Amino acid sequence: MSSASFSTPVFNSIAAILVNNFDVAPASITPQVALSELGLDSLALMEFVFAVEDAFHLRLPEDRLDPREAGITLQHLCEAIEAQIRCDVEPAMAAPA
Amino acid sequence: MRVTGLGFVTPIGHTAESFDDALFNGRSAVRAQTLGIAGLEPIELAVAPCDFDSASVRSSSRLPLDRGTAMALAAARDAAAQAGLHAGSVDPERLGIFWGSGLAGAGAFDDTTRALYGGKRRMRPTTVLTVMPNAAVAELALQFGAQGAAIAYACACASSAVAIGEAMRAIRGGWIDMAVVGGHEAMLTPGVMASWHAMRVTAPPPANSPGSACRPFSGDRAGFALGEGAAALVLESEAHARARGASEAMPFFLAGYATNCDATHITNPDPAGQVRAMRAALRDAGLEPGQIGHINAHGTATTAGDAAEAASIREVFGNAVPVSATKAIHGHVLGGGGAIELVAALRTLAHGMLPPTANLRLPDAAFDLDFVRGEPRQARNLRYVLSNSFAFGGTNAVLIAGRVTNH
Numbered sequence: 001m002s003s004a005s006f007s008t009p010v011f012n013s014i015a016a017i018l019v020n021n022f023d024v025a026p027a028s029i030t031p032q033v034a035l036s037e038l039g040l041d042s043l044a045l046m047e048f049v050f051a052v053e054d055a056f057h058l059r060l061p062e063d064r065l066d067p068r069e070a071g072i073t074l075q076h077l078c079e080a081i082e083a084q085i086r087c088d089v090e091p092a093m094a095a096p097a
Numbered sequence: 098m099r100v101t102g103l104g105f106v107t108p109i110g111h112t113a114e115s116f117d118d119a120l121f122n123g124r125s126a127v128r129a130q131t132l133g134i135a136g137l138e139p140i141e142l143a144v145a146p147c148d149f150d151s152a153s154v155r156s157s158s159r160l161p162l163d164r165g166t167a168m169a170l171a172a173a174r175d176a177a178a179q180a181g182l183h184a185g186s187v188d189p190e191r192l193g194i195f196w197g198s199g200l201a202g203a204g205a206f207d208d209t210t211r212a213l214y215g216g217k218r219r220m221r222p223t224t225v226l227t228v229m230p231n232a233a234v235a236e237l238a239l240q241f242g243a244q245g246a247a248i249a250y251a252c253a254c255a256s257s258a259v260a261i262g263e264a265m266r267a268i269r270g271g272w273i274d275m276a277v278v279g280g281h282e283a284m285l286t287p288g289v290m291a292s293w294h295a296m297r298v299t300a301p302p303p304a305n306s307p308g309s310a311c312r313p314f315s316g317d318r319a320g321f322a323l324g325e326g327a328a329a330l331v332l333e334s335e336a337h338a339r340a341r342g343a344s345e346a347m348p349f350f351l352a353g354y355a356t357n358c359d360a361t362h363i364t365n366p367d368p369a370g371q372v373r374a375m376r377a378a379l380r381d382a383g384l385e386p387g388q389i390g391h392i393n394a395h396g397t398a399t400t401a402g403d404a405a406e407a408a409s410i411r412e413v414f415g416n417a418v419p420v421s422a423t424k425a426i427h428g429h430v431l432g433g434g435g436a437i438e439l440v441a442a443l444r445t446l447a448h449g450m451l452p453p454t455a456n457l458r459l460p461d462a463a464f465d466l467d468f469v470r471g472e473p474r475q476a477r478n479l480r481y482v483l484s485n486s487f488a489f490g491g492t493n494a495v496l497i498a499g500r501v502t503n504h
Contacts, residue, residue: 022159044159046222059218 010056010078017051031075052077058084098265099338100349100498102182102331104175105440106168108145108324108427111175117444121473123455125308125426127322132294134287140294143302143310145324145428146285157239160223162232163205165198165283165433168327169233170240173277177241180331181343182275184242191337193246193273194237195264197256197280199432199488201249202228204284211288237277245273251432254395255356256280257328258435258486258494262354264332274337279436281327293323298399311429312456313396313422314403314468321397324428328436349443352481352499353382359491366402371409371485371493378483378495379413386414389497390476391451391469393442393484396422397429406485407464419476421469425455435486439496442482446500449479 011031018024024038035045053059060080105111108126109119119126125145132140151167162170177183182192206228209221226232231249238247246267250260257280264276284290293299300310300320311322332351333343355377359370379386392414395406410420423441430437445451450473457470480502486494 021161023155040159043223043226047161050219050221 008078010081011074013055014052014074014077017048017055021051022048029074031078032073035072035074035077052081056081056085060084098268098351099333099335099343100330100351100443101333101338101343101347102176102178102180103347103440103443104172104179105326105328105437106147106149106172107326107328107437108147111149113444116440117448119426120423120441120444120452121448121450123426123453125455127308127310127426127428129302129307132287132290134291137291140291141301142290142294143300143307143322144285144290145322147326156236158236160226162236163202163227163283165201165204165281165327166227166233166236168283168325169196169279169281169329170236172279172281172327173237173240173329176329176331177277179347182241182331184240187275187341189242189244191245191274192241192243193264193267193276194234194241194243195246195248195250195260195267195276195278196234196237197250197258197260197432197435198230198233199251199253199256199282200284200289201230201251201432202232203289204286207286207288233281241277243277252492253488253490254429254431254434255486255488255492255494256432256435258439258484258496259356259492261330261332261351261436261439262356262494262496265351265354268332268334275331275333277329278332279327279329280433282431282433283325285323285325290323299323300398309456311398311425313394313398313425313454314407314460314464315398315457316459316461318398318400318403318461320399321424321429324430326427326430326437327433328440330436330439348501349446350499350501351496353378353384353497354495355381356492356494359493361491363491364489366405366487367491368405368409368412370491371406371487372412374493374495375409375413375483375485378497382481382497384481384497387417389414389418389481389483390479391445391482392418392420393438393445393482394420394422395485395487396424396454398424402487403461404463406487407461407466411465416465416467419451419467419469419474421452421454423452425457435484435494435496438484438486439498442484442498445482446479446498449476450474451476
């Protein structure tokens with residue numbers, strides 16, 4: 001499976017959050033898995049996205065990523081984070097600490 | 098009413114060994130803390146924090162936990178392990194959770210709103226669930242699959258004593274067979290600490306000996322030190338414990354309980370109400386005052402609080418029963434205090450030794466009581482210890498714990 005070799009810093013970080021904070025089994029964490037398939041209820045999913053935002057110091061636009069929506073995968077989440085990192089870089093650097 | 102499990106997270110330790118060491122040697126966990134809040138003068142406080150990593154505690158709900166809820170889970174898991182209780186091991190409909198906390202999620206709310214007002218760009222989605230007064234109760238019910246009852250008690254500094262006593266009544270009444278009981282408080286956050294300081298009931302930390310900030314029943318007492326922590330017990334009827342073959346390693350039982358209300362003033366305690374509560378607890382246990390071997394006083398070290406309690410104990414017991422106040426070493430754990438002080442009462446029974454009241458060099462000359470101070474005191478044939486919890490709002494709660502003699 002191609003997913004076995006998928007490894008980016010962003011993916012590894014969110015996988016660590018799922019394992020450490022939400023007790024998700026590492027084997028079930030692949031890029032193709034949908035957020036709705038992680039075994040977390042809607043509140044825990046919202047907390048997961050909150051934790052991801054904290055970890056990357058960014059805010060994911062809700063229109064882009066409503067975790068309650070079916071079909072959004074961890075890969076989609078990674079892409080949303082990477083896109084946000086790119087568009088947040090300049091304002092974040094200009095913002096006071 | 099058997100006590101078959103005991104667990105705690107306190108400023109003086111999480112194990113019987115560390116708890117006993119501080120309790121019987123009068124070793125205080127109170128330290129000085131300077132509170133800096135923009136717009137306020139720096140506040141010097143005496144506090145008793147727990148050495149506890151709340152982030153390491155995971156719950157069945159997998160939601161983030163308030164620090165107090167994390168402490169509650171840790172304490173209750175220890176108590177349940179000792180009692181041999183786990184989800185599915187007993188009839189779930191006959192198992193209840195009775196839990197007390199004074200300010201419950203106030204610390205969590207303080208943290209969350211501080212982050213929000215400080216620039217955090219959105220509110221945490223589970224804020225309500227971590228802050229609600231039954232947050233810990235709900236997690237405990239999930240943890241143990243308790244379907245019989247899950248009730249949060251909020252009566253300030255009597256909360257956990259009331260929770261424990263009401264569980265005893267529910268078991269006696271036949272509504273349930275077994276309960277995980279106790280309480281917690283974790284509110285050492287800036288806004289909540291500043292609120293207590295503003296009431297002028299907290300002691301200033303002496304520069305060279307912050308551990309002596311809280312001096313119960315002393316002539317120079319100056320208030321209490323804010324503490325944090327949790328304590329849990331597993332209670333069950335004698336018949337239930339026997340039927341499931343519960344370990345008899347723990348020789349403790351609850352003998353009596355009473356609660357009432359002064360209904361005279363929000364903060365100023367009324368000795369008459371305390372007298373009625375202690376006498377009612379003695380009647381509930383079927384005991385005479387002379388059968389109580391030790392009193393763990395509420396002893397907050399406030400001017401008015403200690404004076405009222407010294408008078409009420411004197412009226413019920415004369416000056417024959419030794420008195421200690423352990424808030425001097427573990428601080429005032431507010432809603433969790435009654436449960437932690439019941440742990441102290443059980444450790445007192447376990448050793449047949451009375452803990453000293455730390456920092457009590459010169460008792461207030463107006464108090465005619467036998468205070469244990471300086472050294473711990475041996476107590477032969479100690480059978481019953483009475484523990485007082487008196488709250489803002491006027492609620493009084495008195496628990497009497499006993500030790501079986503054939504051990």
